[in-house]
Amino acid sequence: MSHTKKVLASVAALASLAALCAVLFFFLPHSLPPVAPSPKQPTGQALIERGEYLTTAADCAACHTTRGGKPFAGGLPFKLPFGTIYSSNITTDNDHGIGSWSDAEFVRAVRSGVGRHGENLYPAFPYTSYALLSTDDILAIRAYLRTVAPVSEPSPSNSLAFPFNQRWLMRGWNLLFLPWSEYQVDTSKSDEWNRGAYLVEGLAHCGECHTPRGLMFQRMQRKALSGGEVDGWKAWNITNDSATGVGGWSDADLASFLSTGHAKGHGPAGGAMREAVDLSFSKLPTSDIRAIVTYLRTVPAVTADPETKVSLVVPSASDTPSSSLGARIFAGACASCHGKDGSGLVNLRASIQGAHAVNDPKGANLIRLILQGSSDEAKEPGRTMPAFKSIYSDQEVAALANYVIERLSGKVGEVQAADVAGARE
Numbered sequence: 001m002s003h004t005k006k007v008l009a010s011v012a013a014l015a016s017l018a019a020l021c022a023v024l025f026f027f028l029p030h031s032l033p034p035v036a037p038s039p040k041q042p043t044g045q046a047l048i049e050r051g052e053y054l055t056t057a058a059d060c061a062a063c064h065t066t067r068g069g070k071p072f073a074g075g076l077p078f079k080l081p082f083g084t085i086y087s088s089n090i091t092t093d094n095d096h097g098i099g100s101w102s103d104a105e106f107v108r109a110v111r112s113g114v115g116r117h118g119e120n121l122y123p124a125f126p127y128t129s130y131a132l133l134s135t136d137d138i139l140a141i142r143a144y145l146r147t148v149a150p151v152s153e154p155s156p157s158n159s160l161a162f163p164f165n166q167r168w169l170m171r172g173w174n175l176l177f178l179p180w181s182e183y184q185v186d187t188s189k190s191d192e193w194n195r196g197a198y199l200v201e202g203l204a205h206c207g208e209c210h211t212p213r214g215l216m217f218q219r220m221q222r223k224a225l226s227g228g229e230v231d232g233w234k235a236w237n238i239t240n241d242s243a244t245g246v247g248g249w250s251d252a253d254l255a256s257f258l259s260t261g262h263a264k265g266h267g268p269a270g271g272a273m274r275e276a277v278d279l280s281f282s283k284l285p286t287s288d289i290r291a292i293v294t295y296l297r298t299v300p301a302v303t304a305d306p307e308t309k310v311s312l313v314v315p316s317a318s319d320t321p322s323s324s325l326g327a328r329i330f331a332g333a334c335a336s337c338h339g340k341d342g343s344g345l346v347n348l349r350a351s352i353q354g355a356h357a358v359n360d361p362k363g364a365n366l367i368r369l370i371l372q373g374s375s376d377e378a379k380e381p382g383r384t385m386p387a388f389k390s391i392y393s394d395q396e397v398a399a400l401a402n403y404v405i406e407r408l409s410g411k412v413g414e415v416q417a418a419d420v421a422g423a424r425e
Ligand code: HEC
Pocket: 055, 058, 059, 060, 061, 062, 063, 064, 078, 085, 086, 087, 088, 089, 090, 097, 098, 106, 109, 110, 115, 116, 120, 121, 122, 123, 124, 125, 126, 130, 141
């Protein structure tokens, strides 16, 4: 289906939902019941520390802090097909932040995507995952955020086209797609499995990126974790499928990838995954990483994107590479860090043999990585991947990508100059 048709179909579906919502609106409760922690909730400094850990695991900063910006002051743009929205200021500022919000209002926002004055928030804020969080955990996050310095800056206003600027339309969407209750422990499974499920489905919200979305931007739960898209990057299939998912990875490789952003024979984490690892997963205790791996092992296998199936090709370093344009650029600009065979010269992270990104004939992530470089915050000159967007033309990047794909996966690369031009936007 063309993009325009998709958008029109969404508009039509939203419009019919709107009628339903207008009716339901009058039956919804309008006052907020107070919320209270359970007797198990720590207090004082212990509560703030627990809140800090949970805020890290939920990666609130990834969206609410801009590069070089003040912590939690918001303003990060989210470009959607029908306009741009910005993350909110969630510092303790009374006017522009959430300083004067009640606990009940905060819990409702995180769990149900409803703002202070009852207005609906957009699901670029992953509240459909956070809906699974316990009240205690949300209140602990609140306690930590109360220690954040106030920033008196409004977030930029959204630019959404009609009818998408009608926040109340989300009421119908929520009825269809918002989980009805917080996470329910499955007593037939181990504590570790339940912890992993809580992290993957709720707190660490892996599905927000790794689950494919339907026409209405909803996560398609029947294909949970079988591969999604973030800003043009592919967030690969991480179900237990052995051919196209992570079923063939060892537990140790998965744990290493999540906690360091690299696993030998699987390459490094690029794009939003590098950010998630740096800001969040690398700071989790090993017990949480183990729990995530335990849970991932039981995610029903879905075969998806078979053309990107990984085959580890180890080229001989002594091969004389061809004299094609791509080969010449690789030898001149890339081999000094990656080695002629991609085994990695500068550090372990530069070992790219077996990376999913070089096994995708369309090169979706590969061209973005070449243009943007590593998304590592602490860019160390010479150690992390630099950005090449101002150095090579679209044709050169396409030729280079096709060469890398062929040399490291044995597949025929299909990258066109137009794909590179598209990825520059
Ligand atoms: C993937 C990005 C993303 C993550 C992760 C995220 N948020 Fe947000 N958040 C947003 C966006 C975007 C908005 C604005 C939504 C809108 O305007 O409809 C928002 C809005 C909010 C609001 C409403 C503020 C207001 O003024 O109405 C609160 C509260 C909030 N987020 C808290 C959190 C907390 C707490 C976390 C971590 C547990 C978190 N967010 C994680 C993107 C994110």
